[in-house]
């Protein structure tokens with residue numbers, strides 16, 4: 026449908042075809058944004074330094090609003106891409122003082138958030154060592170997901186995909202040869 030509209034000589038400036046073409050151009054020229062009906066929606070962000078990375082994580086955290094049940098975010102990417110760093114930066118930005126190192130050996134870390142935040146708890150789960158969705162059961166995962174006060178970040182969703190609800194955001198981190206990171210939000 027969009028192709029036909031786009032090829033019409035009298036096509037309106039914001040026809041679906043024009044938007045599709047603009048999208049393609051925006052994505053090719055600058056991997057950070059695409060245009061939908063004239064509105065620029067940020068889908069990808071390139072960050073060069075840890076400070077920029079932390080600021081982006083803080084921006085993302087500040088944009089979250091509790092919905093029905095827990096707010097669930099997945100973090101994907103190779104080892105060392107920055108999944109744990111992202112969750113830590115979110116924790117710091119929400120006022121957590123005692124952010125611990127990677128929970129890879131802990132599996133789950135629960136942080137109580139200060140009064141006045143939209144969420145009561147930040148829960149950081151690292152599923153790297155898990156093999157299947159049922160392995161989340163000891164964490165009372167289903168119960169965690171029912172509480173709208175919970176903001177849940179989960180690394181390695183691929184390992185437990187069969188047990189996961191729909192995520193509010195799926196973040197993919199990619200390391201570029203120069204060490205900068207691409208953050209893609211899906």
Ligand SMILES: Nc1ncnc2c1ncn2[C@@H]1O[C@H](COP(=O)(O)OP(=O)(O)O)[C@@H](O)[C@H]1O
Nearest residue numbers: 073074075078104105106107108109110205206
């Ligand atoms: N621009 C950057 N963005 C994010 N992390 C970076 C950046 N540059 C260096 N790093 C480092 O990369 C490492 C990422 O590790 P980590 O977050 O544990 O990865 P993962 O959890 O994806 O395996 C951290 O030590 C972090 O300090």
Ligand SMILES: [Mg+2]
Nearest residue numbers: 108109127180
């Ligand atoms: Mg990690």
